[in-house]
Amino acid sequence: KWESSALPLIIKSEDNIRGDSSSSPTFWYMPYSLGFQVSLTTFLMLELVLGFSSNLMVLVLYCSQSNLVDSVSNMVTVNLHVLDVAVCVLCLPLTMVVVLLPPGPNLAFLCCFHEACVTFASIATAINILVISLDRYDISVRPANRLLTTRRAVLLLTAVWVTSVAVFFIPFLEVQWSTWRNRTLLCIGGQGYDTGVGMYYHLLLQVPIFFTTVAVMLFTYSRILRALNIRIATSPPALSSTAPLVTSDMEATIPMPAPMGVQASVSAIIALRRAVRRHRDRRERQRRVFRMSLIIITTFLGCWAPLSVTNMLILGIGPSDALVSLRLCFLALAYGTTVSHPLLYAFTRQKLRRALRAKVKKRVVSLLQVDPSPGGTVIHNSWVENRKTSRQVRLEASEGTDRCLGEAL
Numbered sequence: 001k002w003e004s005s006a007l008p009l010i011i012k013s014e015d016n017i018r019g020d021s022s023s024s025p026t027f028w029y030m031p032y033s034l035g036f037q038v039s040l041t042t043f044l045m046l047e048l049v050l051g052f053s054s055n056l057m058v059l060v061l062y063c064s065q066s067n068l069v070d071s072v073s074n075m076v077t078v079n080l081h082v083l084d085v086a087v088c089v090l091c092l093p094l095t096m097v098v099v100l101l102p103p104g105p106n107l108a109f110l111c112c113f114h115e116a117c118v119t120f121a122s123i124a125t126a127i128n129i130l131v132i133s134l135d136r137y138d139i140s141v142r143p144a145n146r147l148l149t150t151r152r153a154v155l156l157l158t159a160v161w162v163t164s165v166a167v168f169f170i171p172f173l174e175v176q177w178s179t180w181r182n183r184t185l186l187c188i189g190g191q192g193y194d195t196g197v198g199m200y201y202h203l204l205l206q207v208p209i210f211f212t213t214v215a216v217m218l219f220t221y222s223r224i225l226r227a228l229n230i231r232i233a234t235s236p237p238a239l240s241s242t243a244p245l246v247t248s249d250m251e252a253t254i255p256m257p258a259p260m261g262v263q264a265s266v267s268a269i270i271a272l273r274r275a276v277r278r279h280r281d282r283r284e285r286q287r288r289v290f291r292m293s294l295i296i297i298t299t300f301l302g303c304w305a306p307l308s309v310t311n312m313l314i315l316g317i318g319p320s321d322a323l324v325s326l327r328l329c330f331l332a333l334a335y336g337t338t339v340s341h342p343l344l345y346a347f348t349r350q351k352l353r354r355a356l357r358a359k360v361k362k363r364v365v366s367l368l369q370v371d372p373s374p375g376g377t378v379i380h381n382s383w384v385e386n387r388k389t390s391r392q393v394r395l396e397a398s399e400g401t402d403r404c405l406g407e408a409l
Contacts, residue, residue, distance in 0.1 A: 094117050130217075
């Protein structure tokens with residue numbers, strides 16, 4: 001067991017630590033400075049507004065378009081956004097209460113409930129990111145024979161939610177096992193920290209799950225890039241069958257009429273230009289996939305790695321006021337994934353962007369149109385109603401060929 005840290009708390013008898021009702025009352029004061037409370041609460045409120053609104057928008061788009069949730073990849077993505085909404089509704093407000101609420105008799109239960117929510121958010125987010133990484137690996141490396149079918153995906157997501165809900169109750173069990181019932185669980189201003197290792201099993205779970213998710217992400221995205229590189233390297237020979245770019249010596253000795261020879265040369269040049277263009281497009285897609293993979297891994301590490309390191313320090317040297325305050329700051333940073341997930345996993349999909357664009361166009365049309373009346377006119381926006389650029393046509397034409405790698409990332 002660790003040595004108990006010195007707390008800024010006046011306690012007049014040891015019986016008061018153990019919750020003896022006959023002991024004299026204690027003197028409480030605000031555990032955090034005003035500047036710390038204002039800055040951290042403002043940051044948490046900003047994350048709450050942005051995270052809740054963006055994830056709710058994504059879920060509304062998925063629910064309004066039935067063709068969006070038609071694959072395993074979309075199912076696991078929707079599951080992540082449902083989790084982010086739950087984190088915004090449950091965990092973020094509770095963290096703000098812990099920061100703002102002055103300590104009192106019910107602080108121990110509040111801290112325990114807060115630790116339960118943090119454990120749920122940490123483990124559930126890590127497992128969902130792991131599932132998404134495995135799904136992208138499956139669709140990119142094995143597109144023709146996928147292991148993660150719809151039925152298996154439903155079972156896997158059910159297991160994810162059962163596990164996430166189960167770990168929520170671990171801090172409550174830790175408090176029940178503890179003999180020092182009035183000690184707070186990683187909150188400043190209570191009646192001391194319980195220094196037993198048995199009170200921090202929920203931290204022991206969060207740390208290995210985080211590092212496991214990071215290892216799986218590095219492996220899966222490296223294999224995705226390798227699979228894309230192999231397809232790029234092998235694609236030009238496959239394209240050469242579209243036109244007779246190389247002929248045999250026997251065919252070369254056969255005289256051809258001039259018009260036929262000119263036509264073959266033109267066809268060969270056109271086929272070669274198409275092959276070069278497609279090869280350049282695939283190279284550009286590879287660079288885009290690499291950038292997105294790097295951003296996804298870096299975002300997850302930047303948000304959750306500081307919190308995991310702080311948990312390791314608490315497990316190693318024991319809790320203290322400085323570590324608990326630092327952990328709250330890093331927890332607010334970890335909540336930033338609720339804002340980044342819609343940008344990285346939802347709005348990078350072509351179908352969702354098209355659905356959002358269609359919603360916006362309908363809204364613009366409804367605002368621009370005026371109900372016809374006698375002698376009145378109807379205002380139409382030709383750009384909204386009739387415009388369809390060549391780029392949109394190319395995207396629709398290439399959707400089938402880019403489904404495996406383009407839609408995956």
